[in-house]
Structures are given as structure tokens and as C-alpha cells.
Amino acid sequence: MLDHTHEPAARSWLDTANSPGTDFPVQNLPFAVFRRRGTAEGFRGGVAIGDQVLDLAALAADRPFDGLAAEALGAAAGDTLNDLMALGPPAWRALRYALFALLGSGASETSVRAARGALVPMNSVEYALPARIGNYTDFYTSIHHARNVGRVIRPDDPLTPNFQWMPIAYHGRASSVVVSGTPFRRPMGQAMAPGASAPFYGPCRQLDYELELGFYIGPGNALGEPVPISQARDHIFGMCLLNDWSARDHQFWEMAPLGPFLGKNFCTSVSPWVVTLDALAPYRVPFERPAGDPQPLGYLDDPAERADGGLDIALEVWLESAAHRARGLAPHRLSATSFRHQYWTIAQMLAQHTVGGCNLQPGDLLGTGTISGPTAPEAGAIVELSLGGTRAIELSSTGETRTFLEDGDSVILRGWCERPGAARIGFGECRGTVLPAMA
């Protein structure tokens, strides 16, 4: 999988793409849908490079590429990336190679001129969802999260018996997926207080976030035709940061027997930037089960998954309260972990999703479920960090405390890959802010 587009020494002619800490060097080349902020321009596809966005619609007008790369560029120039996602790996790679050549330090003068004419400063753009999301599915694949939350709901039996045998999932709500930066109202709903005989209706009292990664479906499959595990990777276009906001009091009251519904469907936030699987290739790691744990059944097992089905993606959650903003203070880091601790790989999730014949379509969004690492400070949701709301978390710089989220709180997810001998591959951020409940 390693090719010249992963060379750590590769540079761009755009200086900001060569800064050591940038999320967007020439080896990354993630996609988004954007326009200049505050304008009535049409949204179109863009690629991040340093502190700029390469406008793919403007670039396409110049016809800089041929063949598959030109086809993929055309598909990426519209107001969603669904057409690009539908094309599949050969077209994705052709476009990646062409963009790498265009933006790399070896580009011709003509290329540089064409690309420069299509650059828009990233700090001047706004984003739309990268895809028209037909269906959104959320998995539940961190054993540490499952144990942490399980202890809150079912102290005697935190891990359900199916967890180690299949990547568990539920269908989420596609219509309420929003792009980073979109605020949302604290949801109203029903909850049952401990010991009460009747539920009450009111604003959520246990509002939480969930640190997740999402992945977008490429070509997909016809109804009734499962995707074998060995082909699953070819159906994944790329990954994003995802925050599965959760109203825990509503969720815990409603979820027996059919799972989460209103506790989740009021809002789900995704990062604007979609990092391709190709860009993540240098950060693949072996996927290994702890000794003594059940091995995956045949339809979920594949040598390639064992070899490098894991992904070492560093992840952080930050909280910025209204007080942080008012006093100009930096946000507080709530937790940090890596995706490499996940119990199932994204290819296994995709194979599981289709094993009964369910059809995935280009632009569908699959979430990994909350990503919590093996130690307590690595938990990916506040219900875990606060032990079900029983232990207050102190926000260092303001002295405030939290057991759940307050109105005005912004939660910021960050993700990146980094190690010696490879270029840093970043995801940017995924941000959302809690507005007060409706009066």
C-alpha cells in the first residue's frame, strides 16, 4: 500500500503545507465541501493543503488531468462528494496521485499557476456536509467504552455476551447529522428519576458527547449481496471525526428493549474533512485479539485484517465553556486516546453490516461507536469520566466543574496520525455547541 504519495520527505510548493504541525501536508489531501463564508456561492468539493483549500470546481474548469483522474475530479466538483465516493478505489487513487503531483514540490510552473488560481484561504470558508447521507449507522466497538457504560446501566453484567462475537450496531438518524460548527438545542424529552414512579418531561439533565470516528461508504452493494470481508476496504472512501451527542437520561429510560432513539437523534456532528483510507495507510497496525478472547467467525476474519486492520489515530476531546470564551482562555482537555484499541476493525464493521444483505450506498455514514482507551482517563464520553455523573470533573483554567454538559459548552474533537518516519496526517476538528433548551 505504501507508495510515493506517503514519502515523509515529500514537500509542497505551498510553504504552509510543510509546517511541522500542520494537519494537511501534501501526503494527506482530505476532501470537504465548502464555499467562501458569508457568500451565496454554490458549495463544491475542496482539498485541504496547508492553510488553504484547493477549489476542485475551479480547478476542474482548467481541465488539468486526464482519464480516471479527470473523471474523479469532475465527480468531486459538485455540491456533495457522493459521485466521487461511488467511483471506487482506482479513481480515488488516480485523483490522489494527480493532486499530489499538482501540489508537490516537483510540479511544473503551469501546474503551480493553475493550482494557485484555485486556492482559497481555509480561514475564509464555511463547510457543508461532505455527502448527502442516505443512511447513518452507529457501531459500538470499544470494549472499554462498553464496560464503562455497562457498569453504569448493568453493574452485574457490564458486557453483553454478543460483544466479543460481532461488531454491534444500531441505525441512527441521517437527517440530524450536521457539519462541525453547527450549534444545537439541548433536547426536551422524557426521563425517569431513580426511585420515581412516573417519568418527567423536561430539558435533558445528562447531556453528553461521544468521541467517535465516522467512515463514508464508497461503491456499496446491491440489496441481498453481502460484501465479503476481503473486499470491505474497497468500499470505504475515508474517515472523519464524529460526535454522537447523547441525552443519557432520555436514552437510559427509552432504550429497553429497542435501543437508543431520542437519546441520540437530536444531533450528530461530523468534521468537514474526510481523510481517505489511502492517506491513512502508513498508520495501519496489526489487529490482535487479547489471548483467550473469542476469535472472529470466518465471515469476519481475514489475513489482511489481522496484518494491519487496526488504525493508530490519536484522538482528543476538549471542552470550551462560555467562561473559557469570555475570558479568552484555552479549552480544557477532557481526554486523549487512540483508535488502535478498538475491538473490531472498520472492515469488520462493514462486512457485518452487509452480511444479511443490507445494501450500503455511496455517501452512507458509519460511526465506530465511542472510542475509549484501556485506562480511565482515556474515556470518550463524560458519563464515563464522571462515573455516571457521580464524580465532578474540574476544568483546570476556569475552576468550573462538570458531571454532564452545560448550556454554552463547546466540545471539540481532534484527531491525527503521527510517528517518526511518516508524515503527520490530521483530521482538523469537529466542534459543536450546546444551546439552551427551547422555552
Place this chain on the structure above:
Amino acid sequence: MLDHTHEPAARSWLDTANSPGTDFPVQNLPFAVFRRRGTAEGFRGGVAIGDQVLDLAALAADRPFDGLAAEALGAAAGDTLNDLMALGPPAWRALRYALFALLGSGASETSVRAARGALVPMNSVEYALPARIGNYTDFYTSIHHARNVGRVIRPDDPLTPNFQWMPIAYHGRASSVVVSGTPFRRPMGQAMAPGASAPFYGPCRQLDYELELGFYIGPGNALGEPVPISQARDHIFGMCLLNDWSARDHQFWEMAPLGPFLGKNFCTSVSPWVVTLDALAPYRVPFERPAGDPQPLGYLDDPAERADGGLDIALEVWLESAAHRARGLAPHRLSATSFRHQYWTIAQMLAQHTVGGCNLQPGDLLGTGTISGPTAPEAGAIVELSLGGTRAIELSSTGETRTFLEDGDSVILRGWCERPGAARIGFGECRGTVLPAMA
């Protein structure tokens, strides 16, 4: 709500619309999307009248209506009904009145000529889904079904404590909703046999149907803005028959803690015809809670719902095995019940869905959940009729038995409203056939 379009004495100039047993008299006027079978014609909206389909695209070309009715006719002439659904009750009613005048016995000669030119025999058409379904949600609102199934899974505690306080629901899979007549493969998947220490992978061994009604969303709501119960009816375009096929062995193994996923997402069938809420108005009945049961919380309570939130829709499930077909025998009736026994109204379901701010969009599909009546033979799923697969059901005419569905079985749902002093309003049928699992 009663108006002249419900007059039981009203007749059409088309004789087959006046036959006593027809599902489609002039008082009904349900919508579908269709084309002539076996052609490459574009799909377009149609209205059922007797044994004919009124082609709304052909009719629209004649410009027979003015104002709102003309706008609604134009919106119904495309390849989905989403645009018509988005218009809302005044436009729906304007079109209903105009179609009633066009097809009623009092129509002018010019009207009759225009309409006759747009009729297509129903037995020569094929259907598409009536809407582009952005999101599909399935409720769980029959207390009899909840108790019947609960006894199979949780003998000690069949009814979860939340059931009587809220219409429970989960998100379903929109991409695998198919129109009546589409066969589907028995799904592969994972199940845990009783007493086993590891699950097995194979074809579903407990394939089931679920008798449901569905309803399509009209204008819908913006994210963060709940629809009050008093306005909920205005957001429901109409109803259909719905079969929520279920792989019980897969479902029961996977559903703790996050609910059904692969056990449901391989296929959901809907009838082609959507019966409008206006056509169902004469069959509204009082919605009353059994004495001693909790009353709905304020946000789910409304005088109009108490007055006539229920709907008396007769429903039947029929099984046609391969042997029935081979021997030319009529299918076997498995059960019959009415929707009036449901524990929550469709307006309450819609209000609950949006109470936290979740946005519904035109064409979204909501299912009522399995409809089982108060007595054992009224159960809406075979897992209930066969007591979890422990009691074989004899198919009268062939002598075959069933505990769950076999390959080659077709399940046919039928629904209609009928009482003295009102015109019969029928739903047609919803049919699906089980194909063998993939080799």
C-alpha cells in the same frame, strides 16, 4: 372532518369503482408511483379508481385544474410523491376535491373524456416506492405484541416499564425498504443456540413477518423545532401496509443492548398505495386508555387525539406457500385484527419522534410496529402465533405446518376500512416472497 368526498352514496362514472367489494371507490383516491409493466416508461404518480390507475402525469398535461389543485397535481406527476407530500394539507385537500369531482358521477363530459384518456388498467402496471424515503423509523406501539414477544424473550418481565409512558421506536434502514412484490433472500447471519457456548453463522432459522401500517411524512419540521401534538396530524400525508420482515434468531442474539439491526435491515416491504388521512377520516374512533393505565404526559396528550385519534382499520395476514401456488390453492389466513387496539396514536408517535428536535422530512416513513390484537389469534407475527416456534401452525388447504417462514413462502398483508353508512376504503395488498439464502 367529514365532507362531501366521504358521502357513502357518491358514485363514479367508472363502474368498477362502484363495485361493493372494491378497495378503490371514489371516496378513497389513494396515491402510488407506477408505470406500464415491462416498459421503459418513466415512473409517475397515479391514483387508484376501481380497477384502473389514473395517470397523473398524463392528466397534468391536460391542465384540468386551477390554483392549489393544479400545483398539487403537478407535484404528484413526478417519479416520487415527495413534492406532493411537502405541500401540506390545504394542497392535498384541493387535489382530493378536484379528483373527486373529475371521477365522480357528476363530472362534465369534458372531464370524463380527459380522465378516460389517462386511465391505465391496474392489472397492467408495476410500482415503484411511492417516495424517496430519507429516513425510516419503526415504532413499537401494540401492547399485545409487546406482551406476546416480551414473554418469549423476558418471561418474568414481558412489558418494559417505559411502554405505557411513551411510544417506543428505533431507527430502521431506509435503503432496504422495497415495494410490494419484490422478493428477498433469507438473510445469513449470526445466532446463538440455546445452551451453546459460541454463536454459529448461517441462514436465518427463524424468519418472520410483522403486520404493520406505515405512514409518510408531509411538510415535516426543522432540526430543533418539535411538532406539537395538536399539529401532528397536519404532518402525516397518508398510510400504507408495511411488513417488517424479521430474522428472530439474529435479532434476539444481537439486540442487547442497542436494539434490532441485522435482524430487520435485510428487507422491509410496503404496499404501493398510500391512503390519505383525509380518506380515512370516517374511520377515526375515540382513543381511550384502559382504566388504571397511566395517562399520556402533556406533550403527548390532546383533546383531538382523545376524541378520534384511533383508526379502525381491519387487517389480515395470509400465507401462500410454494405448494399453494403449485396446486392453485388459495392462500391460508394466518390472522386478522384491527389497528384500533393500538396503544398510541400515529399523531402521538409523530410528536414523540420530534420532541427532542429530530427533524422529519417529506417522504420519511414511520412504521407503527407490529399490530397484534387483544386475543391470541389476532397476533401480527408468526413468533407470537407459534409461541416462539414451539407450536406448529397448520396451513388448512395444504396440510403443511409452519413455526417460522420457509423458502418460497409469500406473505400477503391486506387492510381496509368498512362499516355501515360509510364507503369502504381499501389499502390493496403488500406482498413479499422468501428466496433461499445465498449459497
